[in-house]
Amino acid sequence: MDKIERIKQLITEINKHNYNYYVLDNPTIADREYDAIYDELVRLEKETGVVLPDSPTKQVGDVVLEGFKKHTHLQKLYSLDKCNNFSELESWINGVNEAYGNQLYTMEYKFDGLQMTITYENGKFVSAATRGNGYVGEDVTNQVLTIKSVPLFINFKGKVVVQGEAMMKLSVLAEYNKTALEPLKNARNAAAGAIRNLDPRVTGSRNLSMFFYGVPYIEGKKFETHLELVEFLKSNGFPVFDYMEAKSDIASIEAEINKIDKIKQNLDILIDGVVIKVNNFKVRDKLGYTSKFPKWAVAYKFEAQELTTTLNNVVWQVGRTGKLTPIAEVDPIELAGATVKRATLNNFGDILRKDVKINSKVFVRRSNEVIPEILGVAEHTDNSFDIKKPTNCPCCGSEIVEDGANLFCPNYFGCAEQIDDRINHYASRNAMNIEGLSGKTIGLLRENLGVKTVADLYKISGSQLLALDKFKDKKSQNLVESIQNSKNPEFYRFIFALGINGVGERTAKDLAKQFGSLEKLMSATVSELTEVDEIGLITAENIYNFFHNDTQINLINELLDLGININYPENNQVTHSELTGKTIVITGDFEHFTRTQLTTELERYGAKVTSSVSKKTDLVVVGNNPGSKFNKAQELGVNVMFETELNKILL
Ligand SMILES: [Zn+2]
Structure with missing residues (x-):
């Protein structure tokens, strides 16, 4: 050839x-x-x-540029008017509806990346530019060419400018930082820095993604609706983020915003709000623009999750595994609705890697359910100095043992903080759920009754408690009762309560499902453990080592001897009005379950799981990438339940 x-x-x-x-x-x-x-x-x-x-x-982009050329946009790029609460949102929607009748509103994520446009002519990529001030941006053609998901050729042959956002996925950022000499502080800066870099090779090395959502300029075509515009983008090969809703009433729009606010921490990209647009272009034309914003769209902004502050000091906390966690004390800041004074640095290796020093300005990020974390240094000051590595346990004074990036106190039976944290975790609501066992009480029991392990709890008698200060009749009785009542835990709760490093509640549930009994779990090999979803080699080894450690084996045996009787899931039929007795069909992929697991789980609720949708089907549960069963359900008017709702019941 x-x-x-x-x-x-x-x-x-x-x-x-x-x-x-x-x-x-x-x-x-x-x-x-x-x-x-x-x-x-x-x-x-x-x-x-x-x-x-x-x-x-x-x-690939292998030419270093000398400077950025200016790019004048064919059509002014407006920014979006913002609203920060529901009452502002409602007054906007009500205003539009009153003037032009009830409208359909599209909802998209507001990406926290770098806004850009790309111009195509005769179906070919011509140039790319940053938004700049809306009139003039920087020509970043060579940089954008390194983003592999951006099409070089499209079907549409007229001149068209498409608008989108360059972003670095959080998983890509984490991967990049694993080996990077200088870790990147956050995904937004990483993306913007990559695009606005004169060396396109740097852009290429960051593995950026781009998602499209607008067409500011197009020749020879007129869109009727935003949904049609999005279809146009998709059919021309532009990546469009896999989230789009269209709602007409305020209550559903607000419910959707609340839903996104809850799940945003689990997304692989940074978003800082939701963009709400009038779907109908004729109505858009009538609404028009202010000098800055279109009147037909708003950005509902979530509160900031990430800010900078000064790091004042680092204290070391000893956890239940003996691991020392550095906790940074920072100048208090308001972050996502809470005052943040302390933030974690994970371990000593993390401090070194992030080059964090006392008196430096640092980035703090707060996720919904996690303690705030120091992401990295914003800048050092003249007074910045290194954080000292402790040589002895701050609690019991034992000499520290180093293991990789982590520091440990080896004093398992004698270090008060470790003991208290283990018992506290064991007793916590999602573990054995022992009421009335606060941190203070645990300390009291350790000091006065010599409680050193979770097994010791079951040996406490009412009369022993009565002898303690502050323990009146009723209180002693209640505590002894709630300790004794914890003896029949569900399997996953017991696994979680053991406090194995890296085994959270979710993983404990997965392990319970996969192995079914304590005996099988304890004899699982590392490779069997890695077969469980989400369990990597490190966690698998932690679990294996835990169940092959004499101290732990003895403790588990002692607990069983003391009458702990694990309640296994198969003996554990449950009911829920939306599932029990229903004929259910499953379609799509689910984040937390394989098909088999989901079937078992639904059957545990007394549902009958069948494979095809008919009029007799009560419910279709819908995961990611649902198949034709989803369409069938809609045709027949069968109830559907999406994964998030399902998870509320099952998880
Ligand atoms: Zn210690």
Whole structure:
């Protein structure tokens, strides 16, 4: 075959694979095979000196630029008016509805990345630019060419400017930081820094993603609705983030915003709000613009999750595993509705890696259910100094043992903080749920009754408690009762209560499901443990080591001897009005369950799980990428339940 012909063939093939991989997220070829055809193309291009305009090798970006050229936007790019609470949102929606009748509103995530436009002519990528001041931006064509999900060619042949956001996925950021000499502080800065970098190789190395949501300029086409515009983007191969809702009433819009606010921490991208737009373009035209904003869209902003503050001091906390966790004390800041005074630094290795020092300005991030975390240094000051590595346990004075990035106090039976934290965790609501066992009480029991392990709790008698100060009749009786009442835990609660490093409640549930009994769990091999979803090698080894440690084995046996009687899930039928007795069909993929697990779980609720949707079906549960069963359910008017609602019942 002619070399040029082969080049053309390879280009078509590679561009198809790029589209499958980067846009659809559905690779249809092994990495190694891909590399082979890519290498062949590079070789042929070198041999022939021919690099065709649509060659994917042009997306590598290997020329360092001297400066950014200016790019004047064909159409002014407006920013969005913001609202920070529901009453502002309601007054906007009511205003629109009163003037033009009840409207349908589209809802999209408000990405926290770098806004950009890309121009196509005759179906070809021409240039890319940052938003800049809305009139003039910077030409970042070479940088954007390194973003593999951005199409070089589209079906539409007229001149068109598309608008989107360049972002670094959080998983990509974490991966990048694992080996980076200088870890990137956050995903937004990482994306903006990558695009606005004169060396496109740097842009390429950051593995950015881009998601599209607007068409500020188009020749030879008029959109009727925003939903149609989004379909246009998708059908031309532009990656569109897989979230879009269209709602007409305020209550559903607000419910949706609340839902997003709850799940936003679990997304792989940063978002800082929800964009709400009037769907109908005729109404948009009538609404028009202020000098700054379109009147047909608003951005509902969530409260900031990330801010900078000064780090004043670091104290070391000893946890239930003996691990020392550095806790940073910072100048108090208001973050996402709470005052943050302390934030974790994970371990000593983390301090070194992030180069965090006392008196430096640091980034603090707060997630919904997690303690605030120090992300990195914003800047050092003249007074900045290194955080000292402790040599002795701050609680019991034992000499510290180092294990990788972590420091440990080895004094298992004698270190008060460790003992208290273990008992506290064991007794906590989601573990054994022993009421009335506060941190203070635990300290009292340890000091006065010599309670050193969770097993010792079951040996406490009412008369022993009565002998203590502050323990009146009723209180002693209640505590002894709630300790004794904890003896029949569900299996997962017992696993969670043991406090194995890396085993949270979710993982405990997974382990309970997978192994079914304590005996099987204790004899599981590392490789059997890694078969459980979400359990990596490190956690698997932690679990294995825990169950092969004499201290732990003795403790578990002691607990069983003291009358702990684990309640296994198969003996544990439960009911729920929406599931019990219902005929249910499952479609799509679920984050927390395999199909089999979900079936078992639904059956535990007394549901009958069948495979096809008919009029007799009571409910279709819908995961990601649902199949035709979802459409069928809608056609037949069968009730559907989405994963988030389902999780509220099952998890
Ligand atoms: Zn200690």
